[in-house]
Amino acid sequence: MADTELDERKVKILNAIIKNYLETGEPVxxxxxxxxxxxxxxxxxxxxxMSDLEDLGYxxxxxxxxxxxxxxxxxxxYVNNLIASKDKExxxxxEWMIEREEKMETLLKNVAKVLANNTQYATxxxxxxxxxxxxxxIQLSAVDENQLLSVVVMDGNIVKxxxxxxxxxxxxxxxxxxxxxxxxxxxxxSVDQINLAVISKLKEQAGIHDEIISQVxxxxxxxxxxxxxxxxxxxxxxxxxxxxxxxxxxKASELLDTFxxxxxxxxxxxxxxxxxxxxxxxxxxxxSPISTMKDCSIVTATYELGDGVKGTxxxxxxxxxxxxxxxxxxxxxxxxxxKLLKKExxxx
Amino acid sequence: MADTELDERKVKILNAIIKNYLETGEPVxxxxxxxxxxxxxxxxxxxxxMSDLEDLGYxxxxxxxxxxxxxxxxxxxYVNNLIASKDKExxxxxEWMIEREEKMETLLKNVAKVLANNTQYATxxxxxxxxxxxxxxIQLSAVDENQLLSVVVMDGNIVKxxxxxxxxxxxxxxxxxxxxxxxxxxxxxSVDQINLAVISKLKEQAGIHDEIISQVxxxxxxxxxxxxxxxxxxxxxxxxxxxxxxxxxxKASELLDTFxxxxxxxxxxxxxxxxxxxxxxxxxxxxSPISTMKDCSIVTATYELGDGVKGTxxxxxxxxxxxxxxxxxxxxxxxxxxKLLKKExxxx
DNA sequence: ATTAGCACTCCATTGAGATGAGTGCTAACA
DNA sequence: TGTTAGCACTCATCTCAATGGAGTGCTAAT
Numbered sequence: 147m148a149d150t151e152l153d154e155r156k157v158k159i160l161n162a163i164i165k166n167y168l169e170t171g172e173p174v175x176x177x178x179x180x181x182x183x184x185x186x187x188x189x190x191x192x193x194x195x196m197s198d199l200e201d202l203g204y205x206x207x208x209x210x211x212x213x214x215x216x217x218x219x220x221x222x223x224y225v226n227n228l229i230a231s232k233d234k235e236x237x238x239x240x241e242w243m244i245e246r247e248e249k250m251e252t253l254l255k256n257v258a259k260v261l262a263n264n265t266q267y268a269t270x271x272x273x274x275x276x277x278x279x280x281x282x283x284i285q286l287s288a289v290d291e292n293q294l295l296s297v298v299v300m301d302g303n304i305v306k307x308x309x310x311x312x313x314x315x316x317x318x319x320x321x322x323x324x325x326x327x328x329x330x331x332x333x334x335x336s337v338d339q340i341n342l343a344v345i346s347k348l349k350e351q352a353g354i355h356d357e358i359i360s361q362v363x364x365x366x367x368x369x370x371x372x373x374x375x376x377x378x379x380x381x382x383x384x385x386x387x388x389x390x391x392x393x394x395x396x397k398a399s400e401l402l403d404t405f406x407x408x409x410x411x412x413x414x415x416x417x418x419x420x421x422x423x424x425x426x427x428x429x430x431x432x433x434s435p436i437s438t439m440k441d442c443s444i445v446t447a448t449y450e451l452g453d454g455v456k457g458t459x460x461x462x463x464x465x466x467x468x469x470x471x472x473x474x475x476x477x478x479x480x481x482x483x484x485k486l487l488k489k490e491x492x493x494x
Numbered sequence: 495m496a497d498t499e500l501d502e503r504k505v506k507i508l509n510a511i512i513k514n515y516l517e518t519g520e521p522v523x524x525x526x527x528x529x530x531x532x533x534x535x536x537x538x539x540x541x542x543x544m545s546d547l548e549d550l551g552y553x554x555x556x557x558x559x560x561x562x563x564x565x566x567x568x569x570x571x572y573v574n575n576l577i578a579s580k581d582k583e584x585x586x587x588x589e590w591m592i593e594r595e596e597k598m599e600t601l602l603k604n605v606a607k608v609l610a611n612n613t614q615y616a617t618x619x620x621x622x623x624x625x626x627x628x629x630x631x632i633q634l635s636a637v638d639e640n641q642l643l644s645v646v647v648m649d650g651n652i653v654k655x656x657x658x659x660x661x662x663x664x665x666x667x668x669x670x671x672x673x674x675x676x677x678x679x680x681x682x683x684s685v686d687q688i689n690l691a692v693i694s695k696l697k698e699q700a701g702i703h704d705e706i707i708s709q710v711x712x713x714x715x716x717x718x719x720x721x722x723x724x725x726x727x728x729x730x731x732x733x734x735x736x737x738x739x740x741x742x743x744x745k746a747s748e749l750l751d752t753f754x755x756x757x758x759x760x761x762x763x764x765x766x767x768x769x770x771x772x773x774x775x776x777x778x779x780x781x782s783p784i785s786t787m788k789d790c791s792i793v794t795a796t797y798e799l800g801d802g803v804k805g806t807x808x809x810x811x812x813x814x815x816x817x818x819x820x821x822x823x824x825x826x827x828x829x830x831x832x833k834l835l836k837k838e839x840x841x842x
Numbered sequence: 843a844t845t846a847g848c849a850c851t852c853c854a855t856t857g858a859g860a861t862g863a864g865t866g867c868t869a870a871c872a
Numbered sequence: 873t874g875t876t877a878g879c880a881c882t883c884a885t886c887t888c889a890a891t892g893g894a895g896t897g898c899t900a901a902t
Contacts, residue, residue: 175895188845193896211851211895282637289631289647297645297655299637307645307653383754387747398743399735402750406731523864536876541865559864559882 159195160204164216164224168466173213218431225428225469255379262382264475267463272415273377274457280336284328291315296369308369340370378408389464400438410436415458443467447476449483507543508552512564512572516814521561566779573776573817603727610730612823615811620763621725622805628684632676639663644717656717688718726756737812748786758784763806791815795824797831
């Protein structure tokens with residue numbers, strides 16, 4: 147639809163406006179465009195076109211007799227074009243840091259950091275969600291008389307653990323039996339497959355309807371399904387100070403609060419409402435599910451591990467963000483993570 | 495020494511200046527003091543005294559003909575008095591959140607949050623340092639053919655783990671023997687007691703000079719001594735925007751960066767250079783080991799767990815921080831943590 | 843359809859008072 | 873001798889109007 151309402155010249159002008167605004171952050175006037183483009187049109191002509199573009203809602207004037215800046219709709223147009231057309235080879239990303247990491251956590255922290263450095267925006271990376279992530283190994287051990295330790299290893303070497311307090315000690319034999327039971331029945335299952343039914347089947351198989359064993363099994367189930375806090379790693383949050391339109395103290399404070407209080411970020415990153423086939427989502431201004439980010443744009447991509455969707459990487463910046471660069475970066479990183487995690491899941 | 499250079503009246507005036515400045519954040523003039531105190535002195539007299547105080551270095555003028563504000567030395571004087579004298583019962587702290595927590599991590603996050611809420615400053619809480627923390631339980635298990643999982647439980651239920659990649663599988667028997675060996679030899683030892691000597695003794699006891707076993711033992715040692723990232727939890731970093739003197743965009747950005755990049759905070763919290771017998775340390779302005787906090791004051795306290803020093807809680811705020819309230823809060827929290835952790839370490 | 847030209851609008855910057863808080867100093871007072 | 877009143881002076885901040893410039897919208901000419 148956008149295609150029919152904008153002729154080629156208007157598209158060129160709109161793009162020129164947006165590009166210029168991305169660089170300068172200042173409203174851009176007709177004269178600038180008249181020189182900047184290779185259209186060889188006078189500023190007056192441009193003015194007419196700009197007037198049209200404003201009527202169509204692609205650009206706005208912050209106040210009478212200032213230049214124009216892109217509206218959310220304008221950004222949206224630009225970005226759609228970009229993601230669709232762009233598929234040029236990604237600038238070779240710094241690989242120095244993404245080397246085989248043992249710990250998911252440090253890996254993801256590094257990813258966030260690299261991305262923040264490369265783009266100069268704020269970045270978020272969420273740990274793989276355990277939904278549809280497979281159980282690889284599970285073990286119960288007696289720490290001392292009253293404490294059991296349950297350890298669960300998932301695909302991708304994510305390790306979870308929980309201390310279980312019990313009233314009286316379990317003897318070694320029982321423990322061994324339980325471990326056997328757990329491993330044979332649960333290994334290879336994904337978290338969302340481990341529900342109440344499975345657990346109660348386990349309890350049954352444990353034979354004795356022992357109070358304690360039942361309690362232990364429940365806790366194990368809890369360990370497995372525990373939301374892992376759905377960790378989010380952030381980096382470069384303070385980059386927002388680089389963009390005057392975000393750095394007045396009220397907005398900045400709210401934004402940084404959002405980053406510190408990671409809960410809402412989790413929601414953001416797991417928002418799958420407008421999933422794109424490319425795996426890259428862009429929220430512009432009001433489109434964002436988080437209200438404190440009304441004045442920002444957000445680009446997210448999901449990376450996969452083995453089967454099923456997993457974690458998300460995201461970038462938060464001003465609306466005039468360098469979409470081109472960001473999309474490239476995020477695509478590249480997504481690719482690398484996909485590759486890395488699949489490999490690690492398999493052979494290492 | 496400070497006692498001899500300040501007579502009682504000067505002390506009163508100095509305190510009045512500081513208190514007033516703490517509230518308002520504005521330079522305070524002679525007239526204000528003349529009314530505010532019960533000294534019944536005219537502003538002129540106060541001016542004379544203030545002039546003296548300035549010569550002595552306790553207060554400074556931000557510019558000619560503004561009021562005076564406390565210098566670092568002035569704050570220092572005030573704080574010393576405070577910590578020494580103050581020991582009144584702490585305002586009853588919200589206990590709602592500090593209930594028996596299984597996970598150290600969530601507990602400490604909550605502590606940081608509560609403290610930030612109570613004081614309206616930025617807070618940091620460091621996890622107990624494992625130095626001189628005892629080993630409670632250790633276990634090696636085979637996740638699959640090529641991966642071993644080593645899990646270590648410390649006092650206070652801190653769990654560490656590490657995946658060990660091995661070239662060829664270890665048979666069950668060896669594993670069992672290793673576990674036995676590890677537990678009998680290492681349990682009860684603190685981390686700093688587990689050094690190369692102990693490990694090589696272990697290797698010897700393992701009998702066979704097997705390449706793999708040696709490698710495994712090394713990795714176990716690594717797991718135990720791994721620095722646990724020395725986690726630091728922060729909260730309320732954005733509170734700095736409440737204090738104009740910190741919130742100009744350059745300073746704020748640097749400060750927030752420091753909070754995000756937690757590494758330097760770790761150093762701050764583990765700085766034991768000026769340990770006080772009360773366990774409470776106060777850095778004022780330049781005294782801080784972190785340069786980005788030149789314009790801040792920092793109050794830290796260490797809490798203990800069982801034996802030996804453990805973690806630290808800290809508050810970062812403007813120099814005109816409400817020291818009284820902060821010290822109370824931090825004392826109270828320290829007390830609760832001490833109690834809680836000792837209990838947990840023992841019986842649970 | 844495009845362009846040149848012009849009047850107009852509005853923001854941002856500047857500089858000149860005006861204001862007021864606060865000091866330092868001096869002289870008077872108890 | 874310590875305290876106070878008074879006064880001249882300084883300096884940051886606020887207000888206000890003037891200025892300049894960037895940019896638009898409109899109209900008339902090409």
